[in-house]
Amino acid sequence: MSAVLQLSNVVKTYGDLRALDGIELSLPEDSYVSLLGPSGSGKTTLLRVIAGFEQPESGAIRFSGKDVSNTPPHERNIGFVFQNFALFPHLSVYDNIAFGLVNRAVDPVTDMKLLDRKVRDMISLVGLAGLEGRATTQISGGQKQRVALARTLVTEPQMVLLDEPLGALDANLRARMRSELRMIRERCGVTFLHVTGSETEALAMGDTVLVLDRARIAQQGDSDTIYNRPCSPAVARFLNCYNLFSGKMADGGFATAQGLLGFQGHPQRAADPAYAIRYDRVDIRPAGAAATADEVQIEGTFIASEYTGSAVNAFFSLDDGKVFEVEAHLSHRAPENYEPHRRYALAWKREDALVFA
Numbered sequence: 001m002s003a004v005l006q007l008s009n010v011v012k013t014y015g016d017l018r019a020l021d022g023i024e025l026s027l028p029e030d031s032y033v034s035l036l037g038p039s040g041s042g043k044t045t046l047l048r049v050i051a052g053f054e055q056p057e058s059g060a061i062r063f064s065g066k067d068v069s070n071t072p073p074h075e076r077n078i079g080f081v082f083q084n085f086a087l088f089p090h091l092s093v094y095d096n097i098a099f100g101l102v103n104r105a106v107d108p109v110t111d112m113k114l115l116d117r118k119v120r121d122m123i124s125l126v127g128l129a130g131l132e133g134r135a136t137t138q139i140s141g142g143q144k145q146r147v148a149l150a151r152t153l154v155t156e157p158q159m160v161l162l163d164e165p166l167g168a169l170d171a172n173l174r175a176r177m178r179s180e181l182r183m184i185r186e187r188c189g190v191t192f193l194h195v196t197g198s199e200t201e202a203l204a205m206g207d208t209v210l211v212l213d214r215a216r217i218a219q220q221g222d223s224d225t226i227y228n229r230p231c232s233p234a235v236a237r238f239l240n241c242y243n244l245f246s247g248k249m250a251d252g253g254f255a256t257a258q259g260l261l262g263f264q265g266h267p268q269r270a271a272d273p274a275y276a277i278r279y280d281r282v283d284i285r286p287a288g289a290a291a292t293a294d295e296v297q298i299e300g301t302f303i304a305s306e307y308t309g310s311a312v313n314a315f316f317s318l319d320d321g322k323v324f325e326v327e328a329h330l331s332h333r334a335p336e337n338y339e340p341h342r343r344y345a346l347a348w349k350r351e352d353a354l355v356f357a
Contacts, residue, residue, distance in 0.1 A: 004029035010059030021215035034206030079152035079160040094132040233274035245275040257320040263353040270356035279327035281352040287343040297347040
């Protein structure tokens with residue numbers, strides 16, 4: 001699959017702040033790409049640089065094989081859906097969607113029959129039929145999201161940038177809009193670059209997932225790779241599904257405050273040494289239970305449980321005060337009841353551990 005967008009050593013600064021620090025990335029055409037990162041990592045800045053709203057200090061941006069580093073935004077053929085939707089409250093749904101076609105600087109649509117056909121086709125595509133005449137103040141959050149998307153897509157961009165497009169929606173609507181966005185993208189056949197701070201959203205939606213950390217692309221891959229093989233402690237930490245221990249390599253294991261933790265395979269190279277085990281890879285047993293030769297086991301004191309619908313997360317305090325989390329999926333078995341302030345053994349397979357050294 002050929003690349004629709006390539007960034008080479010892109011740097012963007014604001015005074016002494018390095019918002020983008022040598023960004024290198026290549027995005028495939030006709031795909032859904034999730035851009036995941038903590039607050040302040042540079043996600044929105046990266047979108048604005050790609051769109052042309054911000055000018056980088058150095059580096060190259062190639063779009064559809066052409067260098068667009070100095071091309072103004074309206075000539076890049078890249079759509080942008082803003083986090084707050086940025087709809088015109090004095091215009092109807094129909095007129096909001098038509099606005100970009102009528103008012104664009106390059107080749108505006110003046111044929112009213114052609115305009116009407118394009119707008120109504122897009123209204124049908126995003127599921128807004130029957131709402132054409134309503135003001136945008138009279139529709140729901142999910143409908144506003146569709147209007148913002150339709151207004152962008154109707155201009156037929158080769159790529160669409162979405163800045164936290166589901167952030168303003170409630171939980172149920174976010175879940176519904178995930179599948180709708182994917183279906184709309186597939187029908188249009190363009191690349192979506194979707195910025196989010198939610199690891200669940202990024203992994204669920206992206207054919208490709210980018211993880212941005214400290215102004216750099218920390219990892220790029222499919223959801224399965226990102227989730228199961230994070231390339232650094234920072235990525236593992238941000239996925240919010242790994243217990244991490246600091247320490248160092250020693251005596252064939254990883255030395256931590258909890259003792260020497262075993263593992264299989266080779267450590268991954270990383271600037272910050274760490275040992276990681278995923279929440280759902282841990283088994284909870286009575287204190288003092290024997291571990292098998294292929295297991296690692298520590299002990300902790302049960303604090304509390306949290307029910308999330310599909311799983312129960314149990315929290316334990318280790319001897320050094322660190323909180324250790326265990327996730328039990330309810331599809332596997334009925335939830336266990338643990339006694340507060342009681343000690344339990346926490347065990348996992350050596351092969352399930354990830355080590356960064």
